[in-house]
Amino acid sequence: MTGIRDYASIMVCVGRPRRAENRAALAASLAARFGSHLIGIAAREATLPYLEDGLATARPILIENARNAALEDLAQAETNFRRGAGTLPDVEWRSDIQPPADFIAKAARAADLLVVARSSSDSTRRLMSIDPGDAVMAAGLPVLVVPQESRAILARSVVVAWKNTREARRAVRDALPFLQRAETVTVLVVGEDAGDQGVEDVATHLARHGVASRTRRVTALSGSPADAIMDAALEEGSDLIVSGAYGHNRTREWIFGGVTGDLLDRSPVACLMSH
Template identity: 45%
Template sequence: MKISNVMVSLDLGAAAADRVQLAAGIAERFEANLTGVAARQVPGLLAVNDVREAERIYEIEDRRANEQLAEAKALFEREADRGPRTSWRAALAEPTAYLIEQARAADLVVVGRHGPADGDPGLMAVSAGALLMEVGRPVLVVPPGIERLSAKRVVVAWKDTREARRAVHDALPFLTRAEAVHVVVVGPGAHGEGSEDVAAYLSSHCVSVTTHLLPNPEVAAAEEILRFAQREQADLVVMGAYGHTRLREWIFGGATRDILQTMSLCCLMSH
């Protein structure tokens, strides 16, 4: 897999500038195009008795939305000046749905982590969970405050599932450039997850890899992965994204939910 187009989601939250810088650095490393994407939905006409008043409110919201999209574009152009090639896509639309649509032109999609303690990113924010389930592309989830990703030391959180296999394949451009890759299996069934086969697969791609089985963690899986990554001075975690559907919404459980809301490292996820 070759990364030729990196796509980054823009909003007006405090972490947006750092996220664009990180995505620009990835694009520069892979000599890829960097595409900024932003969308802002305009509320429909309000159910009020005065039609003129409803139209006036709509016009105000429409103008405000366009102003915010222009502000996002200016932020992107300012922070992405180091990228070799850039392009911009924006629309008056629901942000997550618009990014899913535009991602047909991307090899990698970069979005922000929006956990309970991350502050309000505003009306242009993208739901990482909903995006992962629908986009069909690897998604790099970036916590606030991270403006650079070296990916020299990488942790693969392995579980023998379709999603994890997809994630390992999608992460190969990063893994083949890493100095050290650690395949980590957490849980009581760690010995039966086929980690040695994963290591052999990665070795066949000239990846420097080791395996680590953690069958009896005393803490939650996400916390155990984070502890291991910090101990090994890794700055990227690779894992599959797991969820199930309920009333057409994707509800995450276990490690996936924890990663999306609290992980302090960048996480490359595939579904």
């Protein structure tokens, strides 16, 4: 049996809307649980208005106004982060005026776990936050995608959505700090080929890491595989699903289908995903 794992550093993406404080509070609670350094991050582009003469970039006042607006939004994001982090002692704030996806992808080198919110319809999302699917595919570390209103994840019960792939194997390894502290871990395999996915090997491997798990197979589906995973999480009282992430890049946009896309769009509980 190996020792208990921890995330030494957790990074959380925070935006301007006040409910972003929820995400900071959730990340702070995880940092307290794992003894982690907590890094809050935000980025925003300084967008210029379109003018028919095409001279917007040549007008200093427009550039200055755009920069000030970006700085104001970043300052509000920092306020949200510090409110959410509360009295947690080991915290850090990073922000910049640049495309959020680029900034977050580079900043992720400083963390073991990245926390982002599920997509919303907020107009500010386009300016200040990264699409969770982009984060999963580009960050190079596990990404915890959380509902917008969640302020905590207990993870006493965890469902591992298992498929015998590289992505799922990495997700299980990346989730060990959660799995080793959980009271119940269910390794779930879904589909007609459920018997061929090596789920017993996964349970044995987890046991060597001190994780007592049980296996569950769902072969007859009344809905999609993602529906079966989400239903199992609700049945088990789980507030965390662990899953590999599957997608491909097309013109700098990650295209998802099947389980990954459905979990990103519709999961009622947090999802820890690795690519």
